[in-house]
Amino acid sequence: MAITTNDLAKLCGVSRTTVVRALNNTGRINDATKQMILKTAKENGYKPDLLARSLAKGKTYTIGMVVLDSKNRYFAQMISAVSAEAEKLGYGVNINLHNNNPKKEMDKLKRMAAYKMDGIILSSINEGEEYRKFLEELGVPIVSVDNMIAEDIPFVDISQRKAMRAATERVLEAGYTRLVFVCPPIEGNRDENIYVHKKRLEGFEQAVAKRKVETTLLLDWDFGKAIETMEITNKTAFVCTSDELALDIMMQLRSRGLEAGRDYGLHGFDDIDTLQYISPRLNSVNNNVEMVAKEAIQLLFQLIEEKETDKRKRIIVPYELVDGDTL
Amino acid sequence: MAITTNDLAKLCGVSRTTVVRALNNTGRINDATKQMILKTAKENGYKPDLLARSLAKGKTYTIGMVVLDSKNRYFAQMISAVSAEAEKLGYGVNINLHNNNPKKEMDKLKRMAAYKMDGIILSSINEGEEYRKFLEELGVPIVSVDNMIAEDIPFVDISQRKAMRAATERVLEAGYTRLVFVCPPIEGNRDENIYVHKKRLEGFEQAVAKRKVETTLLLDWDFGKAIETMEITNKTAFVCTSDELALDIMMQLRSRGLEAGRDYGLHGFDDIDTLQYISPRLNSVNNNVEMVAKEAIQLLFQLIEEKETDKRKRIIVPYELVDGDTL
């Protein structure tokens, strides 16, 4: 169906090599024949077969991206930012979703490796030594974001621990003495990246250590039930590992006539764009997706180009506390 | 680096064909040799080169998806739904963003065609006869969603016009007599799909035609300014072509002490998930992304498999009015 370099060669009465030289304007070639070839190529709607080219060159000029889900605000932003960055460098991006399914994640990665993606940006839900080995065997440069997989895997993120620690300290400074930490289940995940929540928990614990405050940990999707019967005072503050959790709590307590910032404290995480429509303005943490994306791409291209770069590279991008009216 | 069928053949002392037969368990083959080959394949970490296979077979078992941007709620859902559907059918999905850039959209499509994607789901910002020709020349089955490109291009969506008409009628039934239609600029787009907004405008106009109501059209990003000086009564209702617009207005008027549903009417469109956190609950229209995605994929696979199916296929999926407290 489609026209090939071979067809062009016949049409122009030259060899295939010459056609290629004209098309890629490489090497010495008579300008007249070159123009002639380009003209007939255009007339016949020649389009290179990128599969064939990639096979021959061993390079696709495409990077892959494997993330949880586009419905999640954070990843939506990440996808967008990574795409933009990669395009600046003349690369295509193929995005795949793993939907929090460890096996699916592996399948997607295998597929990308088998299609010879030049590099991969990965937000993984797997981790550990065994998984590191799996990734290594793929034979493709990989940069992970958001979830640290293992020591050796290049990694870009904010310091989740420090960010949560700072957030919690701000809550303490605001005078709250009964802190409730709300987090998805650390074990037996569902729709979240466990690593970041674990780190956030660490940060929380560091901040409250040695302070005379009462703390409760709600590490359960059923936190709503626990809150239902909880006594809320103006010394109570909920420190949440995501804005969605915080908003859920805000809704729930509002139905009891309680308002965040007035009757209790509330702190979120991620600074999702939804917040612009929510009042009162939620205190949160901006996790700097754009910069993470940019650094990740840059690191990935270093890995792709100079294969000699040492691994174990980790880039920590600054976070930012976002002021609101709920403390 | 990676091991090939050729290497395996040598390792096993058989021909390449035999290796292939073992790997793909096709044709008759001695079970002993088969097991032996599979074993050494596994031991040596053999992984098929999908580029080579695709080149040889002329099929990639991958579909492409080109949409505006993942940050937009609607597309985030669409991406997610399409991925899920395609995977059920054993296909991979490669997602690309065009960011509302017509040229970029074309580049992405060309690239996908050149990489021999088996089919493409497209939410286009281009349209018209010339573009139809461009798409046709790609030689890849395409189903468009969300924006009708031309008569001949298969298309799946809700009836934007009817949906907005129904929404407007509901506003009228609620007793509002001063309707303000708020919409992104129809000409000179920026971040929106013009087609759907055009259709929604049509629906609005149909609904108000022959009714004794005062209408104002705000087809401008600067609608905020216009609203600033506008006199708002409890007969005034804003009919918006997207929830974001409606929420912006809600915020703006709230700062003037006006509340939707009490002091004026407000109607959105899309029923984005953000709404669950917003009070009062916004009246909106659910545009049934999941079903659109499902139908689009099914249609696409029909096109891929039976090449004979007649074009000009258009599938209209039902919308649903979503009740809220802002009318």
Next chain:
DNA sequence: ATGAAAGCGCTAACAG
């Protein structure tokens, strides 16, 4: 300046 030939790794007849 142009061409011939080998190869990327896999598939798919067609023989035997």
Next chain:
DNA sequence: CTGTTAGCGCTTTCAT
């Protein structure tokens, strides 16, 4: 049941 051969469309080295 197994092997031979040609080919997918492009790149690349080496001649001429």
